[in-house]
Amino acid sequence: MMRYHYQDHFRNMSTKEIPIYDENEHNVMMMRTQRQGHILGTWLRAMRQEFEITDGQELYDVKYQKGWKSLFRPTWDVYHNHKKIGCFKTEMNIFRLQLKYSDFKGHHLKWQTGIMSHHMTVRDLHDAHEVMTTKSSYFKIRTEHHLNIDTTHHSHMLLILLFQVAFENLKMRASQSAH
Secondary structure, three states: OEEEEEOOOOOOOOOOOEEEOOOOOOOOEEEEEEEEOOOOOOHHHHHEEEEEEEOOEEEEEEEEEEOOEEEEEEEEEEOOOOOOEEEEEEEEOOEEEEEEEEEEOOOOEEEEEEEOEEEOOOOOOOOOEEEEEEEOOOOOOOOOEEEEOOOOOHHHHHHHHHHHHHHHHHHHHHHHHHH
């Protein structure tokens, strides 16, 4: 099992790179948010976020699918080295938000949030194996994320990137329901 951690930027609109550290405190990846639409409302701005992550050799990124359908069920195209490899989309369960990743090789992963918690669990739908667990702490100036990844079948960079998309989407939904 590999452990990673990182902190979000203090200013939510920052596009500076976010360093991601392994359990030995080595900076192993850099993630960047490419936020769009500063003039639009919070809801649209948050959904249209696009992210990328790199280790200096490989690049994964997500791009928000435009269209009316994505306004209600946000969907992102997932790329590896500028080649589309899959799709990440939201689904509503009766109790909680779920996100599913499907790639073109037939792999399916499900992100599930806890009810009233700051945890996420990622499962491989093929064998129900728990691929990743996360915990985020909001009680600091900058939100800190701790991720435990237990897989050799899926890219750790991809899992971290998709976690960030899921986290931002969940945060956006929570802020909208509070208003």
